[in-house]
Amino acid sequence: MSCLLRPSPWPRLALIAPSRRHHPLCKEHLLLPTRWPRVRLALGVRMAEMAMIQSSGALPEGEGDAVQKGGPSREANRWARVEAALNWASKWLVAGSYVFAVFWKHDVEIMWVLLGASANYLLSLILKTMLNHERPAPDLRSDPGMPSSHAQSICYAATLLVLSLYYYLGTNYLTVVLYPATLSMATYLSWLRVSQRLHTLNQVMVGASVGSTFGALWFMLWHSLVQEAFASSVLVRIAVILGSAIFCVGFVIYMIRHWLKDE
Numbered sequence: 001m002s003c004l005l006r007p008s009p010w011p012r013l014a015l016i017a018p019s020r021r022h023h024p025l026c027k028e029h030l031l032l033p034t035r036w037p038r039v040r041l042a043l044g045v046r047m048a049e050m051a052m053i054q055s056s057g058a059l060p061e062g063e064g065d066a067v068q069k070g071g072p073s074r075e076a077n078r079w080a081r082v083e084a085a086l087n088w089a090s091k092w093l094v095a096g097s098y099v100f101a102v103f104w105k106h107d108v109e110i111m112w113v114l115l116g117a118s119a120n121y122l123l124s125l126i127l128k129t130m131l132n133h134e135r136p137a138p139d140l141r142s143d144p145g146m147p148s149s150h151a152q153s154i155c156y157a158a159t160l161l162v163l164s165l166y167y168y169l170g171t172n173y174l175t176v177v178l179y180p181a182t183l184s185m186a187t188y189l190s191w192l193r194v195s196q197r198l199h200t201l202n203q204v205m206v207g208a209s210v211g212s213t214f215g216a217l218w219f220m221l222w223h224s225l226v227q228e229a230f231a232s233s234v235l236v237r238i239a240v241i242l243g244s245a246i247f248c249v250g251f252v253i254y255m256i257r258h259w260l261k262d263e
Helices: 027-031 036-056 064-068 072-105 108-131 149-169 173-195 201-232 234-262
Strands: none
Touching: 072 108, 072 149, 072 173, 108 149, 108 201, 108 234, 149 173, 149 201, 173 201, 201 234
């Protein structure tokens, strides 16, 4: 009975810092934003940036260096430099092929081929003046671009090489490999003029068609008419030899004035 009349002690109040965590069922917690909309927003912004990069070709500030350090962009830049070097060396490749053929055959037929190369190049200059078609990048080259002189000269040489191989060697394992290899190389070297923005595709196609046609006609003209006339007529001999000599001298002068000057 005495214990019941004894006053009970006051309850102790403990100061507890309020917790920042809210109960899952708390109303305030339900009103707080979750992390999912932020992730979706960042993903949407990133996709928009990638779309802008693909459409404009420019990289956002601060990311260009990171992309250039590795990945497909670096490989593309490296291959672009290789194609630029091959395009620069294509004219020297054709000239070297003529020089090699002169020292290898050193006969009247190679003189006729050189004379045809000179006539083919003059034909390209005449067509350029007549058509007067602008190049795709006038700031790189200001002269007319239709047809492509490079494609016309390369396809002329390739056509003569293929026809000569077929005429002298026929069809065997060697020529079956050399035919498509020669034509593929000529096509690729001609296409480099398009990739380097020096010609349009139409200009290269017209140049390749004119050069191939002229080479085939020049080959047929030699074997059907000129070869026999050369053996029987002194005037034809003088004309072929003199024309070839003029071509050699003119080619050397042109190479010094233009090719070496461009270097």
